[in-house]
Amino acid sequence: MALEAVVFSQDLYTSFGGGIWTNGSFQFPQIPHDFPEKQTENYPFEDWNSSSSVLLPIPSPEEPAISRNPPLEAESRTPNPIRPRKRRPKSRKNKEDIENQRMTHIAVERNRRKQMNEYLSVLRSLMPESYVQRGDQASIIGGAINFVKELEQQVQVLSTMETKTKGCSSSKPPFSEFFTFPQFKSMEGCCSLGENETQCSSIADIEVTMVENHANLKIRSKRRPKQALKIVAGLHSLCLSVLHLNISTINQIVLYCLSVKVEDDCKLNSVDEIASALHQLLCRIEEESVMN
Template sequence: MLRDIDPMGDQASIIGGVIEFIKEVQQVLQSLESKKQRKSLSPSPSPSTPKSLHLPAKPNPMGEVGACFNSSLADVEARISGSNVLLKIVCQQIPGQILKIVAVLEKFSFDVLHLNISRMEETVLYSFVIKIGLECQLSLEELATEVQQSFFSEPVFLNEI
């Protein structure tokens, strides 16, 4: 059945794509569950004051370094993988938000190599693979903070770019 979907792809690449998709869906589900728990434990903060959980950059069991920020609007994770940065953002679908995120990345000399957008109802998972530009002086924590702050700024529309 998978071969019928992509007759030119080999079995390994098709199965690899399916596995990656399942992992992304599981991550969205975990994020939704944690958001549900946070909402039930505390009153929701006002949108003008970002409430974030700041985790210091530290290696995970796979030896990668990362930083996470969570708020009522978005969960942002940035981690090094080889010579690139993996940036994952789970948030409610907000018109123009992807443009603000890309603008932040370009502002700090990151090049977007790959972007995957997965949507489940009103929740979106943006998965970026970005290359660090030569002029970039940002740490992973600063990158995660800047992306998180883009959720608290005014919307950007295509006609404004």
């Protein structure tokens, strides 16, 4: 009873990239051999890799041919020194079911890991390619962090644009609600907030956040001719390669949301440095637009 530690296979992966992912509840589905699963062969007791096998039939104390050796790691561990002293009948019993207790522990742990990887693969599969680079575990969930952030931002943008188009004008300037801790903030009085190092800018709000070598840029400024183009080019010359760009416009105000990769040869190493560079860039663009 209970005992739902059961592995049954199911076709995940058929829905790669935006498809559907169905799944019976509470189970650890099996990973098909996709990318180099690496698989350190020779388990003593079970092939384990053959798909759709029910494992852990725990309440069967007399299993025929299995479960009688530790992983056997080429090194004699506990080479059985002078143990058998006294009390054999009971100690025997103990030793033997302490053994398959150990076995279930091993199996359970293995399942846990397998399930983790399962989930990670799924998570990876429903992110766009560019968020994952280097398929290792940490990168996957690092990418997920960025991705979730971007999506959240996007729904925020979209939903407020939705209400904006319906005419209910608010008192706040457009898009300003997307900035929580901007490195730069355009005038309009509120520069007296002290203690966080927000600088005043004459031309734009800028906010940069970062995780690992992956940064999120938010820029709110006036519309200017070819501004998006120049921003992308400018970022490129700073060794920040643009992965995603999202532009939202209301009247003459525009919000750029960018997700960029900080290349290895990039000179900028903190959010503040990037923000400053960005600020300079925007100043230059503004100058150019005044020229004409």
